[in-house]
Structure formats: structure tokens, C-alpha cells
Amino acid sequence: MADVKAEPHTGAVKFSMLIAGAVFALMMVIGLVMRAAQGNLIELEAPFFYQLLSVHGAGMVGTAGLSGAAVMWYFVGRYVPLSARMYWAFIALFLLGVVFILTAIFIGRYGGGWTFLFPLPAISGEAWEPWAAALFMLGYVSIGVGFLLYHLAVGYPIMKHYGGFARALGWHVGFGGADPADAPPPAIVAAAAVTIFNTIGIIVGAAVLVASLVHLLVPGFAVDALLAKNMIFFFGHVFINASIYMAVIAVYEIVPEYTGRPWKTSRVFVLAWTAILLFVMAVYPHHLLQDVVMPPWALVLGQVVSYLSGIPLLAVTAFSLCVYLHGSKMRWDLASSLLVLAVAGWSVGTVPAIIDGMISVNKIMHNTQWVPGHFHIYLLLGVVAMSFGFMAWLVRGTKASESGMSGLDRMAFGAYALGAAGFALMFLISGAMSVPRRWAVHLPEWVLQDRIATAFAVLVVVSTLVFVIKYAVRLGRAPG
Ligand code: HEM
Numbered sequence: 001m002a003d004v005k006a007e008p009h010t011g012a013v014k015f016s017m018l019i020a021g022a023v024f025a026l027m028m029v030i031g032l033v034m035r036a037a038q039g040n041l042i043e044l045e046a047p048f049f050y051q052l053l054s055v056h057g058a059g060m061v062g063t064a065g066l067s068g069a070a071v072m073w074y075f076v077g078r079y080v081p082l083s084a085r086m087y088w089a090f091i092a093l094f095l096l097g098v099v100f101i102l103t104a105i106f107i108g109r110y111g112g113g114w115t116f117l118f119p120l121p122a123i124s125g126e127a128w129e130p131w132a133a134a135l136f137m138l139g140y141v142s143i144g145v146g147f148l149l150y151h152l153a154v155g156y157p158i159m160k161h162y163g164g165f166a167r168a169l170g171w172h173v174g175f176g177g178a179d180p181a182d183a184p185p186p187a188i189v190a191a192a193a194v195t196i197f198n199t200i201g202i203i204v205g206a207a208v209l210v211a212s213l214v215h216l217l218v219p220g221f222a223v224d225a226l227l228a229k230n231m232i233f234f235f236g237h238v239f240i241n242a243s244i245y246m247a248v249i250a251v252y253e254i255v256p257e258y259t260g261r262p263w264k265t266s267r268v269f270v271l272a273w274t275a276i277l278l279f280v281m282a283v284y285p286h287h288l289l290q291d292v293v294m295p296p297w298a299l300v301l302g303q304v305v306s307y308l309s310g311i312p313l314l315a316v317t318a319f320s321l322c323v324y325l326h327g328s329k330m331r332w333d334l335a336s337s338l339l340v341l342a343v344a345g346w347s348v349g350t351v352p353a354i355i356d357g358m359i360s361v362n363k364i365m366h367n368t369q370w371v372p373g374h375f376h377i378y379l380l381l382g383v384v385a386m387s388f389g390f391m392a393w394l395v396r397g398t399k400a401s402e403s404g405m406s407g408l409d410r411m412a413f414g415a416y417a418l419g420a421a422g423f424a425l426m427f428l429i430s431g432a433m434s435v436p437r438r439w440a441v442h443l444p445e446w447v448l449q450d451r452i453a454t455a456f457a458v459l460v461v462v463s464t465l466v467f468v469i470k471y472a473v474r475l476g477r478a479p480g
């Protein structure tokens, strides 16, 4: 195993995860409110539902990005020196963006969705003023600039320390036949790959944001709507995927503490991460399968690469995890349980995603709740479970009395797994019954699933509160 130095960025990372945990919980409550409104359990004005939908989408995706970034910073900091100042600049820009977005939505009443799909922000039908849409997009710009700084602050020291990106990606081992013992640790391979594709994604996102902003201010400035959609979904797809690929570093770095076996960079591991680097950018057209004006080759590429993308990495990660767990004396506590759950949930979540990635299925399913069904699996049971596992590990007790799983831990863990699985399953069932997504008001025959889903969501919210409050309490207690 590579040399593990003292952890230099614990305070900043613990602070980031406190924010992330609190915002996850808050956005979940908003999700619960939306689901209860679809089930007619409470009443919401339709425009307010769309404000909540916008804040939930933007807030969740942004927070997933923040927690992934915190995980990656923490572990990359074990291997190369990182600048704490750059990290705080990132956090400051991120929080400034959050303030802009919250103001735009709750004061400006922006309800055009987290995807700010062109030209929707500019044609609100008077539901919100142009300034609100502009402020929402400026919030994204601020977060985007923050992430560019972040990736620069991670990417440059990695490049210097490992002698270029090719070596950081482990290509000398993957393609050059070098001994795997010479490969960088998994955290570095992952960080190098994510840094490359997320930087490209954010630059594309920034370009379409600026174009949309100019269009808001100068309506005569024309933007090609299809091009804008391609750019937005390229950016959105890459960004949310990056959050998962950053958070999985927690699995590579933490699980070995429990199994006693280091997670090694093998040749296959290198090849899987190289595949991700290419495929994650090539598959985004699966978001445009219904756009008949798209060139067919792009859609076919989107479908075919959907099968290939994610699978290699997931297979390698899930398979290695099974190998490491098998026959080792795994110690189970809240952290290790959540991390293993996360790899399982991430694996399961790809199945309905791949089904939706088929053009023939997508034509029927795409605007149904099948879509939030599949992504809530690998968000709730994937990236968010990884984040909660990381948080539990950050404040793990060192006393023997704190080393196992308490009764409360067990209950919260069970409730979270059951609640998240049930909640997502109800979306999938609704989708299979052709219930449309993103509708504030549901027909009476859809309401039963909405209500069952609401009950499952309560389980998720309550168990999340247990995780986050326990983290905050222990944080207050622990030194540093
Ligand atoms: C208790 C947990 C959660 C609840 C109750 C919940 C609820 C909802 C609901 C009701 C919708 C709208 C579905 C529709 O289109 O009809 C939605 C959409 C969405 N949720 Fe969640 N959610 C939860 C957790 C999460 C998490 C953890 C994430 C990401 C990390 C997330 C990301 C999203 C996104 C991106 C959308 C799509 C927004 C859009 O269509 O514009 N959600 N959620």
C-alpha cells in the first residue's frame, strides 16, 4: 500500500460534509413534500411545486457534487500536497452560488427546472421575472467556477507528483506492461480521470450558461435550441456522474481498513477507469433519444455506449469488493455497512437505467416516472449512501464501546435501505404504468403509488436525520 500520511484537510472536509448532510436532509424534506402533494396528502399551488422541483434538483445534484469533491479532496490529500486556500475558495464560491439559487427560487419564484432548458428560463409566462432566471444561472456559474478551481487544485499537484496525467491514470500499467506495483493508488487514478472529464463538462456548461444569460438580457441574441440542449445534457450527465465517481474513492480507501486488505490498482482497474473517462462523455445523447431532429448516429452511439459505460467500472468495483469481503474478517459498523450498501445500490440502479437507454423503450418511458425511479436508486442508495458512510467513518469512535453498530445505527440503516428501495420502486412502478414525471397534479388512479412512496420517503428522511444528527453531535465532541 502507498504511504498513508497524516490527514491534512480533516477540518475543511468535516465542515463540507456537515453542510452536505444538512442540505441533503433539507432537500429530502422538500422531495417528501412534493411526493405528498402528488398523492393529494397536502395541497401545493402548482407554481410552487415547480419551484420546489427546481430547488430539489439543483440542490441535490449540487450537494452530491460537493460531497464527492470533499471525499476526493480528503483522500487525494493523503498522497499529494493540496492547497487549503484553494479548497476554501471553492467552498466560498459554492456557497455564494447556493445563495443566488435560493434567492432566485424562493424570492424570485424561478421554477424552470434544474436543467434550465433553453429557452424556458426566458419564457416564464410571467411566473418569474427575467432577473430570477438570470440569478439562478449566475448561481450555477459561481458553483462552476468553484469546481474549476477545485479541479485545478487537485489536477495540477497530481500531474506534478506522478509525472503527467497518463501516468496518474496508470496507463504505463494498463497499456505499457509496467508492474502494477508501480501504479498510483486507486484514489489517484480515479481523481485524475474525474478531473479531466468534469473539467470538460463544466466548461461546456459554462458556455451554454453564458449564452442563455445573454439571451435573457438581449432577447434578439439567438441560441440554437438543439445545440443548447446537447450542451446542457452533456454537462448535467457528466457532472452527476462525476459526483458518484468521486464518492466511490471512499470505498477504495475506507474498506481496506475494515478488511485488512489494501485496494490495489490492477491492470483491469486502470482499463476500467480509462473506459469511464471516454464513455462518460460519449453517452450523454441517451438524454436526447426523443429528439427526432438529432442525427441518428448520435442516438445509436448513446444507446450502445450506455451498455458499455459504467459497467466496466461498476463490475470491477463490485467484483473487487466481493473478493475483498470474502474470507476477510470484515468489521461491520455504520460506515462499512453504508459503503457496501452503496456499491450494491449503485449496481442495482444501473439495470433500469440501461433499460431506459434503449431507444425502443425510451420512446415510451422517457417522460415517465421510470426515469426518477432509476436515478433515485443510484443517488439515494449510491452516492448519498457513500457520503453518509464517509461521514460515519470521519467521526467513528475509537473506544471499543463505539466500534460496532449500536441499536440505533442498526435501525436507521435498515430504515434507510428499506425506505430508499421502496421509494424508488414506487417511481419505477408508476413509470411502468406510464405516469408522467414532473407533474404537480396527478390523476386519481395514480395517487395510491404516490401515497405509498410518501410513506417510504418518511423512512428515508427520519433515518437521514439520525445519520446527520449523530454526525453533528460527534463532530462537536471530537477534537478538530
Ligand atoms: C427522501 C428522499 C427523496 C425524495 C422524497 C425525493 C422526491 C422527489 C420527487 C417527488 C421528484 C419529482 C418526481 C417527478 O418528476 O414526478 C424528484 C425529482 C428529482 N430528485 Fe429526488 N427525492 C429524494 C432524494 C433525492 C436525492 C438523494 C437526489 C440526488 C442526490 C435527488 C435528485 C432528484 C432529481 C435530480 C430530480 C429531478 C428533478 C427534475 O425532474 O427536474 N432526489 N425527487
Ligand SMILES: [Cu+2]
Residues within 6 Å of the ligand: 237, 283, 284, 286, 287
Ligand atoms: Cu445520462
